[in-house]
Amino acid sequence: MWHADVSHLPVAARSAQWLARMSPQRHLHPDFGPSYGAQPVPYGIPVSVVSGRHAKVTVSFRYAAESDRVAYPLGRDTQIEGGAAAPGDRHAVVVDAATCRLYETWDTRLVHGRWSAGSGAMWDLRSDALRPDGWTSADAAGLPILPGLLRYDEVRAGHVDHAVRFTTDVTDRAHVWPARHDAGSVSDPRFPPMGARFRLKVGYPLTGLRPDTRAVLQAMKTYGLILADNGSPWYVGGIADARWPSGMLDELKALPASAFEAVDESSLMRSPGSGRVR
Template sequence: MTSAFVVSLEPGRSFARTGLLLAALMSTLGCGDKEPSPLEGPGRQIISDPGSTELCRKPLFPADSPWNKDISTAPVDSQSSAVISYLQGRGWGAGRMQIDFSMEVLCTDEAPMRSFQKTSDFYSPDCDDTAMPVPVGGALEGESGYECTGDGDCHLIVIHRPTRKLYEQWRAHLSGNTYQGGCLAVWELDRLYPAQGRGEQCTSADAAGLPITPLLFDADEVAAGEIKHAIRFILPNDRIRNVTYVRPATHATRAASGGTNAPPYGVRLRLRANYPVDSLPTAGARVVARALQKYGMILADGGNIALTAQSDRFTKAKWNGLLGPLDLRTIQPSDFEMVEAGQRFTWTGDCVRTP
């Protein structure tokens, strides 16, 4: 799989990046049960209590959270035909439905809490100015460690079990004692957030203002045979409706330059019920397709690779032989319908944080 970069001119969104990851590292920081390995040592996190891993497994957040709801029978939006026709005429980013496996999710009981130097990608009051847990042996999205060397999105995502919080930071870079970071969004995993999420008109580590992690599917879920939540998807900026969002999103961007028939941020697309799932080439692809029928996919950010999965670096199951980046390439925009989206909100940039 070759790397792909898409430039966004909107503050808070830079490059969407995917690439072939380095070989999986042996670590026990991951969100799943792992046997101790000879590489474990000081600073490594060993999950010894199977119950302690439950917070790391998806689905995340309370069952009534929007991304955890079954929308297989939800009404179709009145603009569905127009939106789907618009997308069909332009296609997915990269010209096909493809899967990005570069997103890392770290899950830890203990980690040093580190303060960071805010970059120009940090916005107030949207972002949280607080210390971030940084587990030993972890990695950023698309990187082998904590240094952002490839000028990608470099998300740093950590589930901190003791506080039951999810930390998601965009454009992080850690090298020695230097820690620079963009927008940090801290989420309470036990909280059922209101419709306005962390705040109306507010961004997060993703353009739509949504949490990233609950929308990522991982190898453990797919190997188990079921994904029980909606999936994160992204589109090039010229295929996203300008300055418009719908629930569950709370934010949009001016970089999105699509017209009135383009899908807005937060839109949920559902794979049609009669799609021939059995025609897909792998069992893993069929698991993903069934989730797209039951929970759909939510437009969360701008970029070039349609679907986002979690890297298998810290999971028990591995993607090799389970699911490939092009296993869903036959699925077209015309195979989807737009679930009723409700009110269209115009983004103004006036973030008002939710208490």
């Protein structure tokens, strides 16, 4: 699903309605980059890579009924979004390189030696299986976070081959494939559902931009953005990395939200329970 080409898909029937309610006067905001103020770590979602020998712990979940009740490879070496004392979403994303499993938690905390989180999910990176319908993950849409994050190395190489995770503030109490969960504040189809896919319009000019900016924007034309969580409008996800160049971030911030359109991705679905596309 993350690697599906959506440049040829028809515009969604409610595209104009959704965009009108998603602060179209705003600009894209890269939710990653250098840290400012008191934050001790780079801005963005960090990723921890561990070996199969890493110790695993039991995590207590606030939304236990929709969380994977497995042992998670968390420890003092686990990087938490914003730092160990941060407010906010406090995502933890951990990849077990030996087993090709991805562990993600939200509102991750270690207090008096005990781990807790709002919710958690484990993904087999060799499988296309989605979560049970109605289950959240570490994101409100019930999708994995890691595949939708921009990564410094791919951007620098000039080749981003996947859709990008993004957020908006008001969503419908509904979700569309490939999302499995919703957490909207309104029951109104004029607002976008979780899982809605947006793409940068084909005619948006890329000339005169930095090569790294062009790589990101071309991915947004080809693979698009997937609405994955509630948050600030048009915030796009990236891995926390001190190397992100300010010049690229500034050019991304100049991209108007009005340059996007929603697409109908229903024709890509092979099975409701799978992220594999036609």
